[in-house]
Amino acid sequence: MQTGFAFTKLADRLATVAELSADDFDLVAKMPSTISHFSSHDHILRTEDPPSSCCCLLLQGYLCWQEQTSGQITSIHVPGDVPDLHTVVSPKLHANLTALGPVVVAFVPHAFFREISVRSPDLCRALQLVSLADAACLRNWVSNLGSRDSLARAAHLICEITFRLRAVGLAKEYRFPLPFTQSDLAAACAISAVHANRVTQELRKRRTLQWHARTLTITDWHALVRLASFEPDYLGLRDSVARRGYSSYSPAPTEPDRAAPSHRTSMPGRLGL
Amino acid sequence: MQTGFAFTKLADRLATVAELSADDFDLVAKMPSTISHFSSHDHILRTEDPPSSCCCLLLQGYLCWQEQTSGQITSIHVPGDVPDLHTVVSPKLHANLTALGPVVVAFVPHAFFREISVRSPDLCRALQLVSLADAACLRNWVSNLGSRDSLARAAHLICEITFRLRAVGLAKEYRFPLPFTQSDLAAACAISAVHANRVTQELRKRRTLQWHARTLTITDWHALVRLASFEPDYLGLRDSVARRGYSSYSPAPTEPDRAAPSHRTSMPGRLGL
DNA sequence: CGTTCTATTGACTCGATTCAAACTAAGTGG
DNA sequence: CCACTTAGTTTGAATCGAGTCAATAGAACG
Numbered sequence: 001m002q003t004g005f006a007f008t009k010l011a012d013r014l015a016t017v018a019e020l021s022a023d024d025f026d027l028v029a030k031m032p033s034t035i036s037h038f039s040s041h042d043h044i045l046r047t048e049d050p051p052s053s054c055c056c057l058l059l060q061g062y063l064c065w066q067e068q069t070s071g072q073i074t075s076i077h078v079p080g081d082v083p084d085l086h087t088v089v090s091p092k093l094h095a096n097l098t099a100l101g102p103v104v105v106a107f108v109p110h111a112f113f114r115e116i117s118v119r120s121p122d123l124c125r126a127l128q129l130v131s132l133a134d135a136a137c138l139r140n141w142v143s144n145l146g147s148r149d150s151l152a153r154a155a156h157l158i159c160e161i162t163f164r165l166r167a168v169g170l171a172k173e174y175r176f177p178l179p180f181t182q183s184d185l186a187a188a189c190a191i192s193a194v195h196a197n198r199v200t201q202e203l204r205k206r207r208t209l210q211w212h213a214r215t216l217t218i219t220d221w222h223a224l225v226r227l228a229s230f231e232p233d234y235l236g237l238r239d240s241v242a243r244r245g246y247s248s249y250s251p252a253p254t255e256p257d258r259a260a261p262s263h264r265t266s267m268p269g270r271l272g273l
Numbered sequence: 274m275q276t277g278f279a280f281t282k283l284a285d286r287l288a289t290v291a292e293l294s295a296d297d298f299d300l301v302a303k304m305p306s307t308i309s310h311f312s313s314h315d316h317i318l319r320t321e322d323p324p325s326s327c328c329c330l331l332l333q334g335y336l337c338w339q340e341q342t343s344g345q346i347t348s349i350h351v352p353g354d355v356p357d358l359h360t361v362v363s364p365k366l367h368a369n370l371t372a373l374g375p376v377v378v379a380f381v382p383h384a385f386f387r388e389i390s391v392r393s394p395d396l397c398r399a400l401q402l403v404s405l406a407d408a409a410c411l412r413n414w415v416s417n418l419g420s421r422d423s424l425a426r427a428a429h430l431i432c433e434i435t436f437r438l439r440a441v442g443l444a445k446e447y448r449f450p451l452p453f454t455q456s457d458l459a460a461a462c463a464i465s466a467v468h469a470n471r472v473t474q475e476l477r478k479r480r481t482l483q484w485h486a487r488t489l490t491i492t493d494w495h496a497l498v499r500l501a502s503f504e505p506d507y508l509g510l511r512d513s514v515a516r517r518g519y520s521s522y523s524p525a526p527t528e529p530d531r532a533a534p535s536h537r538t539s540m541p542g543r544l545g546l
Numbered sequence: 547c548g549t550t551c552t553a554t555t556g557a558c559t560c561g562a563t564t565c566a567a568a569c570t571a572a573g574t575g576g
Numbered sequence: 577c578c579a580c581t582t583a584g585t586t587t588g589a590a591t592c593g594a595g596t597c598a599a600t601a602g603a604a605c606g
Binding site for chain 1: 593594595596597
């Protein structure tokens with residue numbers, strides 16, 4: 001596991017949407033932050049919480065926005081994301097920000113984002129682009145829920161997560177920690193937990209992936225992409241970054257589904273600060 | 274039908290999310306624009322179109338973003354909206370902008386939005402807020418598609434449209450032009466056209482609305498809101514504006530479903546320029 | 547070592563789709 | 577003004593994907 005300072009996660013993410021100069025990088029490096037750890041299904045932010053003056057930069061693990069009443073998950077976030085970036089402009093929350101598995105986050109003052117926006121047009125644009133990418137993701141989820149059957153929905157979700165992880169340098173070898181419960185998957189794909197189980201079994205049966213011990217291994221990326229009709233354009237990644245999603249893919253070494261998980265990418269680990 | 278200049282539609286919309294000063298209003302009034310008319314199901318923007326240097330301000334009628342392949346509608350826009358405001362930052366299009374019924378739009382140069390953002394912090398914030406409102410809308414659609422049955426989905430869509438129309442001074446008396454086909458409704462609610470028909474019949478049977486001759490009349494707003502579990506917070510409207518959605522509601526005069534449409538709000542009409 | 551999540555399985559039910567046909571309304575042109 | 581065309585709406589019957597309920601098995605955790 002590569003260790004690093006919290007700001008590097010943000011810098012990596014911003015670099016996926018815009019080219020950053022050395023000066024930009026130095027500005028980001030001044031990021032003040034408070035590191036916090038959370039356990040699975042903890043609420044990082046609740047609808048009823050008072051307005052905060054910080055944003056939440058995800059360093060490790062997964063976060064999701066989840067509707068209070070229906071339990072529907074409306075978006076999933078990966079390291080480098082700032083799920084509540086919009087609170088810099090308007091502090092209102094309409095859902096709960098929930099941990100999917102153990103997570104490490106850095107709380108970063110709103111003022112920091114305002115400052116780098118003012119100081120660097122590049123960084124301002126990069127922040128706007130990640131906001132737009134979030135919106136584009138949501139639009140894609142609407143079409144995902146609206147037009148795909150449950151199997152393709154789940155496949156699409158996994159494609160999206162894989163692609164976004166790879167954009168920020170994770171999910172090498174198409175194997176990565178995915179500490180979701182099947183109920184979490186169900187809440188994201190808008191299917192029942194029972195059906196989520198049947199869908200994951202079908203994905204396993206088709207030899208597209210293995211998912212065991214909170215680790216997911218994609219064994220046939222192209223088949224998964226085809227099944228999901230996955231078109232990563234909407235993620236707004238720079239061409240050079242998007243190429244990471246596809247390049248250098250060779251099927252992961254096949255092992256029995258119940259084999260011991262890889263140690264390389266075990267999660268959670270300490271953030272090296 | 275109230276006549277007016279194109280900029281007033283934008284000003285009305287911005288005023289729903291932020292308080293505008295007289296100076297702000299004067300700035301908006303300098304908006305350059307080219308007016309265009311389109312017919313139902315015309316494409317205003319196509320995925321494959323080259324980047325434009327203009328945004329599209331909707332003056333009359335309805336626009337939607339529609340997926341090329343699945344036909345899924347991912348958002349619907351009402352007068353005052355700038356559906357492609359994001360192209361000011363990134364020109365990429367991922368779907369088609371399509372007319373639902375006859376529409377009148379004003380094409381406004383990107384430069385204008387940049388200029389008012391620079392000149393007035395209030396207007397800059399107002400533009401950010403309408404962008405956030407669009408994103409919040411998308412998030413709400415995800416939860417709408419994910420957690421409601423077809424009847425509640427349709428009811429929710431109608432509640433949302435009604436509320437947004439009323440925010441910009443339209444849909445008085447809870448009666449307004451809605452020149453959608455039932456297939457359009459189906460594409461927005463992610464149901465089949467046949468089922469959309471059954472849903473509209475059920476809504477009529479429950480005496481919540483009438484929908485005939487391209488005009489929709491809500492006959493029981495509270496029942497519709499209840500059926501949809503509609504919570505308008507997510508629209509990001511200022512309190513005084515949001516109150517318009519509910520206040521002064523009294524059931525519209527009941528007339529047979531097949532009665533002649535009202536003349537007051539007939540559409541399309543000429544934009545008084 | 548029991549308690550508590552989580553995953554799995556089967557049987558039954560139901561909402562929504564599909565297909566096909568008929569019907570209505572709205573143009574269009576002779 | 578009517579015949580023709582096309583788009584949109586309505587209906588019924590058969591089918592299917594997914595949900596629900598209920599019970600069991602397995603894993604994780606203190």
